[in-house]
Amino acid sequence: xxxxxxxxxxxxxxxxxxxxxxxxxxxxxxxxxxxxxxxxxxxxxxxxxxxxxxxxxxxxxxxxxxxxxxxxxxxxxxxxxxxxxxxxxxxxxxxxxxxxxx
Numbered sequence: 001x002x003x004x005x006x007x008x009x010x011x012x013x014x015x016x017x018x019x020x021x022x023x024x025x026x027x028x029x030x031x032x033x034x035x036x037x038x039x040x041x042x043x044x045x046x047x048x049x050x051x052x053x054x055x056x057x058x059x060x061x062x063x064x065x066x067x068x069x070x071x072x073x074x075x076x077x078x079x080x081x082x083x084x085x086x087x088x089x090x091x092x093x094x095x096x097x098x099x100x101x102x
Contacts, residue, residue: 039101047098054090061087 061083069076 043098043101047094050094050097051091054087054094057083057090058087 061079065076065080065083068079073079
């Protein structure tokens with residue numbers, strides 16, 4: 001008789017634990033959904049900001065390369081590739097962020 005009560009208590013504890021775990025998992029899923037929607041609300045402004053920074057870097061780089069070219073500097077091609085690479089990187093980062101998180 002004592003073993004029978006122990007088994008009942010064990011099953012009761014197991015069922016209560018399973019119900020509590022289901023409740024915890026439901027709360028964590030709701031939290032993950034909320035975090036996902038919050039991150040998605042920031043994606044477009046951040047991606048636009050990065051693309052705008054890339055455009056400004058491109059303009060500044062173009063002006064600096066033009067000044068180097070006009071002054072007859074021999075390092076014009078190296079400067080052009082550096083500024084162009086920086087501009088391209090920033091624009092692609094904005095696009096990739098939007099594609100990955102948006």
